[in-house]
Amino acid sequence: MKAIIGKKIGMTSIFSPDGKQTACTIIEAGPCVVTQVKTKETDGYDALQLAFGDKKEKHAPKAEINHFAKANTSAKKFVKEFRDYSIEKVLGEAVTVEIFTEGENVEVVGTTKGKGFQGVVKRHGFSGVGGASHGQHDRQRAPGSLGNSSDASRVMKGVRMAGRMGGDRVKMKGLKVLKIFADKNYILVSGSVPGHNGSIVLIQK
């Protein structure tokens, strides 16, 4: 696996030479710093710990500052571990968007926008109960039956109901890297990416 941590900037679109317009998301990815290298001998598994985004030293606990000091870097906002990193990196080395190439397929992981408490129509795609006429009312977005009657006499586990929606970790697969601006650390991936603008996303392959 190779991966980088980034910030979602916003969306735009890009033209291919034959005139096809593709929607794409701009992500400001990296530069990340390798803050820990885990190996099979010392930790039982291989992994790289990457850190992204600066934060003020007064907002970081001493333990964090010292941990980052080992990699010769300032306090960072976001730290994430990636197992079995395919590119050899040493402690303190930078990871930039250049690990990816244009045209490559990647996965993007992010946290979806929180939708709050939602009904079953929005949350699970139910079609509601009943129509607007024939004397019916207040049933258009209702969940309908929750299950069996006397045989069971309870609601089965996992029955889809209203509740909190959004704010989930979602992985978008098969997105294509359309363009890379290495000097600005921007990477353009096809399609949409979970989360609001400014949220942290992981680009990985």
Add this chain to the structure above:
Amino acid sequence: MNAVAFVHEQLTPKRDFPKFKAGDNVTVNYKIVEGNKERIQSFKGDVIKRQGEGSTQSFTVRKISDGVGVERTFPYFSPNIDSIVLNKKGKVRRSKLYFLRERSGKSARIKEKKRAAVVATAQ
């Protein structure tokens, strides 16, 4: 600079189209591919709106073809647009001319901006 604006600037090729806005009469020459042959087709009509900004901006052209209103929206930076010819400057008071859709015949005409046209040809 704002990141989206930067990306737009990088993505937009230089196009030397004439300046036009809603109300103007333009001819859009665009490339169409038939099989593996490419040819240029033109679409002449009034611009009824310009929309968006940066590399995603587009404009809509409306014409009356055989008594039927036809509208086509072109992405401004589409590589398929070969050229745009400005035929007439229109005198309008709105940026979105949706009211033309309900009109036909004489009332659907757009008055020409005379002075601007003279300046355009003089240049």
